[in-house]
Amino acid sequence: MTQTAEQTRNITLTQALNEAMREEMRRDERVFIMGEDIQSGVYGASAGLAQEFGYERVRDCPLSENAFMGAAVGAAAVGMRPIVESAFCFMWVAMDSLVSQASKMRYMFGGQVDLPIVYRASLYYGGSMAAHHSDRSYPLFMHIPGFKVVFASNSYDGKGLMKTAIRDNDPVLFCEDRTILGARGEVPEDDYAIPLGVADVKREGTDVTIVAIGGMVPRALEAADTLAQEGISAEVLDPRTLVPLDRQAILDSVAKTGRLVTVDMAHKTCSAASEIAAIVAMEGFWSLQAPVQRLGTANVHIPFSTALEPLCYPTAETIADAARATLE
Amino acid sequence: MTQTAEQTRNITLTQALNEAMREEMRRDERVFIMGEDIQSGVYGASAGLAQEFGYERVRDCPLSENAFMGAAVGAAAVGMRPIVESAFCFMWVAMDSLVSQASKMRYMFGGQVDLPIVYRASLYYGGSMAAHHSDRSYPLFMHIPGFKVVFASNSYDGKGLMKTAIRDNDPVLFCEDRTILGARGEVPEDDYAIPLGVADVKREGTDVTIVAIGGMVPRALEAADTLAQEGISAEVLDPRTLVPLDRQAILDSVAKTGRLVTVDMAHKTCSAASEIAAIVAMEGFWSLQAPVQRLGTANVHIPFSTALEPLCYPTAETIADAARATLE
Amino acid sequence: MLEDKTLLMEMLRRMVRIRLFEERVIQLVERGEIVGAAHSYIGEEAVAVGACMALRDDDWMTGNHRSHGHPIAKGGDVNKAMAELLGKATGLCKGKGGSMHLADFSVGILGESGILGSSIPTAVGAALGSVLQGNDRVAVPFFGDGASNEGAFHESINLAAIWKLPVVFLCENNQYAVSSSFKKMVASENISDRSAAYNIPGVLVDGQDCIAMYEAVSAAVARARAGEGPSLIEGRTYRYYDHSLGLGRIVRTAYREDEEVELWKQRDPINIHKERLLSQGMATQKEIDAIDAETQRQIDDATEFARQSPYPEPEALFEDMFADPIPLE
C-alpha cells in the first residue's frame, strides 16, 4: 500500500492535506478555498496557500457560516470547485445551506447541476474543548442523502482521499480527526488518489473484525496488539469513506472472523457504528457467531474536565474488552 | 388501553394534540406557544388557542426560526414552559439553537437549568411536497444527546404523550406525522398522561416482531392483517418514544418471536430502524433466528412526482414481504 | 420615459404569460391535476418581469416557493415548467422538483427554494463565481418580506457588500408572510431601509409598475457590473390570492381586509402597463389583444404538452443524486 522508502516522506496528516490542496489548486484553477482566518493559516492545513495562490483564491470569510457555506453551493453551481474549511461544531449554524441546498439541489433539479464542493470538517474532541467544540455528528451526513463522507486515518490516506474529494463532482464532507492530525506517516512524492468506497485492511486477522474510522483506527490497532499477545487475531478494517460504504469488505471480513466490533467516536445512538452493526445483522447474519459489539462515545455532551472527558470515548482497552467479549 | 365507549370521543390526532395543549395551558400559566401563523390556526393543532389564551401566550413569530427556537431556550431558562410549533424541514435553519443551546445547556452548565420545552415537529411527507418539505430527520435527535423524542401513532397516544411532553422538564422533540394527523381514534374525556419510555404492543403475535413508529404503525398493522391470512402471526410494537427507548420491550418481543422487522420513515442509513437493528444485534442476538430486516425511506431526497414519491417509503406490502423474508 | 417598444411589448408579453400560466395552474389545482403546494404569483407580475428584463440571459437568479413567475420572466420554457408542475418526466427538473423547485440552468435560473432565505446565499455564491471567473454576470436572489427576517438574508448581504459582489437583492414585499403582516414582523418601516446596515443602496420601488422596477434594477445591475457591489431593492406589491392555493380553506381568521385586496387589484400591474402603452401611443388595443390571444394559445399548448408527457419511470428514483454515482438503496 505505501511506497518504497526512497519515494516517500514522513509527514503529518495536516501536511498531507495541505499538499493535496496545494497540488490540486495548481492543477485546476477552479479550485479555491473559503474559511475563517485561513489566510493567516491558523489551522495548519491551509498554511502557505494564500501566499502561493493569493487572497482571491484563499478567501477569509466573516463569521457567516450559513452564507459562505451556501455561497460555496452557488459558486459550484456556476462552475467553480470550492473547498470550505471549517469545524463540525460550526456547521450547526450553517446546516440549512448544507442540507437544504448542498445535499438536495442536484436531485431536486433533476440532475441539472453538479456541485463539486469539499466541506472540510475538523472534529475537535479529546482536547478539553467542552460541549460546544467537540462535535462529531457526521452520521447526520450519512443519514441525509447527497453527501459523500470521507474519513482519513493516516497521512497516506489523507492525501489520496483529499485529492479524490477535490476531483469528485459531488459535495464531500471531509472529516479531519484532530486527535491524529499531527501523526506522521509515509507519503509518496508522486501524484496518487484513493477511490471512494474502498475500505482498507489496516491489519489482518482471523478471530474478530474491528471496524474503526479516523482516530479510532490507531486505538483499534493498539487493541489488536494487546489481543495478539493473548493469542487473539484481530482484523482491523478502516472503511475510509462512510458514504459510499464498502459493505462488501465489512461482510467479507465478518464472513472470515464471525465476530464484529464496530468503533466510532460519534455518540453511540444512530452512529456509523450502529449502521455497520445493522448492515451486518441484515446481510452478514449467518456469518455472525456472537453478538455484535458497538462502541462509541457516551450519550452525553462532552464535559470539559480532564477527569471526565476521557471516560466518554472508546479506548484501546475498551476495544480489546469488546473483542474479548465476542469470543466468550 | 382505551376506555369504554361512554367516556371517550372519536377525534383526530390533530384534535387530540389541540386538547392536550389547551388543557395544559389551562392548568399551567407558564405554558405558552410560539410559531408562525398560529394565531390564525393555519395548521390545525393550534386552532382556537389564541382565541382562548390571547396573543401573548399564543405568539405569531417572524420567519426567524433560529431566533425564536433559541428564545424558547431563554424563556425556559427563566421559568417559562414554551411549546414551539414548526415542521422538521424548517428546523435546519434553527439547528444551532436546537443543538448548541437546547440540547447542551443543561449538561454544559452542570445541571443549573431545566429546559421544559416542547418542539413540535410536523413531518410532511407523502403529500407531493418535494425535497424541501418532506424532511424526517428525527434520528439526528436520537444521536444528539439532550432531547427526548416522542412519536405518536394515534389520537389516544397523541394526547397522552403530548401532556407528558409538556409536563416534562427537558427539551422534547414531538414528531407529528402528517400522514396520520387526520386519523380518528378514541380518546377519553378524563385527564391522562402516557409515560415516556414505555412501548405499546399494538397487536400481539408470535412469529415475527415488527417495530414501527408514527405513520408506519397503521402500515405495519395492515401488513399484519395480510400476514394473518397466510397464517403468520406478527406482533406490532410501537416504541412511542425513541428517546428514551423501551429496549426491553423490543428485546422481549424478539425473544418471543425470534424475528425482527424494523420500519422507519426516515432515510434508511443511520435511522431509528438501524439503531433498533443494532440493539437487537448486540443484546438480542441469541434470540434471533433470522437476519434482521430494516425498512426505511430510500436514500434519495423526496421527489415531487406522484409517479416517484410513493416508491420511497415502506408500505404494507414491503413490510409484509420483509416479515415473510424472516421466515424463509 | 422608456421608449423601447420591443422591450415594452416583451414586458407585457411576459407579464401576461405569467398571469395566464397562473390562472391555468389554479384550474389544474382545482381539478386535482396539480397536487402538493402551489403559490400563486398573480398580482406581482411586474416585480419579476421588470427585474428580469433588466438582466441578460446569462445573468443568474434564484427564487423561492412563490416562483412560477420568475422562470417565465427570465425567459424559461413554459412547456417544461408546466410539465414540471404535473410531475412529468419532460419537466424542467424531470418531475423531481415540482412547483417550489423550478430551475432552468440554460437561462440562468439556479433554482428555487422552498426553504425561505435558503437560496439567497446560493445567489451570492454565483456572483462570487463571476468575480473569480472574471466575467460580469450578475446574480439576483428573489425573496419575500417574510424571508428578509431570516438570518441568511443578513449574512448574505453583508458578505456580498464586503466583497463587492455583483448581486441585486430583490425583496418582493407583498406585505404578508402567510397571515403575518410585514408591519408587525419587520422592525424597520421599509425593508429597503435595511440596506443602511450594509452601506449599500436601498431602494423602495412601486412593484406594480414594471417600468419602475426595470429602471431601479437596471441601475443596480449597472452598479454591480461596474464592480461597485450589491444593492437592495424592495418591490412593494400584493398577492391577490391566499398564501397558497387551497390554504384559504384552513386560514381561520381574516388577516387582511377585503377592501385592501380590492384597492390593490385596482393597481393591477398588467392593466397599468397596458393603459400606459395605450395612452402613450406605444401600442394599439389590437396589438395588446394579439398578445393576450397568442399567450393564451401558448398556455393551452403548454398544458397539452404537460398532459401528454409521460411520468418518470420508476428507475428515475435513484437517478440524479450524484454526478459521480454510488450504490444507493
Next chain:
Amino acid sequence: MLEDKTLLMEMLRRMVRIRLFEERVIQLVERGEIVGAAHSYIGEEAVAVGACMALRDDDWMTGNHRSHGHPIAKGGDVNKAMAELLGKATGLCKGKGGSMHLADFSVGILGESGILGSSIPTAVGAALGSVLQGNDRVAVPFFGDGASNEGAFHESINLAAIWKLPVVFLCENNQYAVSSSFKKMVASENISDRSAAYNIPGVLVDGQDCIAMYEAVSAAVARARAGEGPSLIEGRTYRYYDHSLGLGRIVRTAYREDEEVELWKQRDPINIHKERLLSQGMATQKEIDAIDAETQRQIDDATEFARQSPYPEPEALFEDMFADPIPLE
C-alpha cells in the same frame, strides 16, 4: 459627572478583579494547570464592568467564548469560576463547562456560548420571559464584532424590536475576530449603525471608559424597563493578547501592527479609571492600592480554592443531562 463613590470604587474593584483573574489564568495556562482553550479579556474590562454595573442582580446576561470577565463583572463567584477553569467539581458548572461555558444562574448569568451568536437568542428569550411574567428584568447578550455577522444577530434584534423586549444588545467590538479586522468583515462603518435596520437606538461608546459604558447602558436599560424595547450598544475596545492563549504561536501572519497594540494599551481602561478617580479627588492612591492588594489576595485564594478542590467523580459523567433522567449508555 458621575459622583457615586461606592459605584465608582466598585467599578474599579471589578475591573481589577478581572485583570488579575486573567493574569492568573495566563500563568495557569502556561503551567499547564488550565487546559483547552482560554481567551483573555484583558484590555476590555471597562465594557463588561460598565455594562453590568448598570444592571440589577436579577437582570440576565449571556456571554461568549471570551467571557471570564462577564461573570466577574456581573458579581459572580471568583472561587467557583477559577475552579471551573481547572475542571473541578466545585466549579460553577461542576467542571463540565470550562472556560467557554461559565454560567451562574444565581446572579443572572444564563451562560456563555462557545458558538458565536448562539446565545443572543437565549437572551432574547429571557427578556420574553420578563414580559410574560410581568416583571421588568432586562437581558444583555454580550457578543463580539465577529459574531455580529452571524444570522442569529439579525434575527434576534428584529425579534426583540418587533416585540419591544427589554434587551440591550451589547457588541464588544475589539476590532478583530481572530485575525480578521472588522473593517474588512463588517459592511457598515460602525456596528452600532446596524440599529437603523431595526428602528432602535444604536450607540457607539468608548469601550475603554467604564463610565461612558455605564451611562450608555443605563439609558438603554431604562428604555428597556419602560417597555420601549431594545437598543444596540457598541463598545469600541481592544484585546491586548492574541485571540486565544497559545494561539499566538500558530497565527503565522501578523494581522495587526505592534504600534496599534501599543496605542491601545495607552488607553488602558483601568488606568483611565484610576487616573480619573485620582484627578477628580474621588479616591486616594492608598484606597486604590488597597483595592489592588485586596483583589490580589482574592485571586490567590481563588487559585488555592480551585487547586485544592476535587475533580468530579466518574459517576458525574452521566449526571446533569436531563432534569427528568432517563437511562443513558
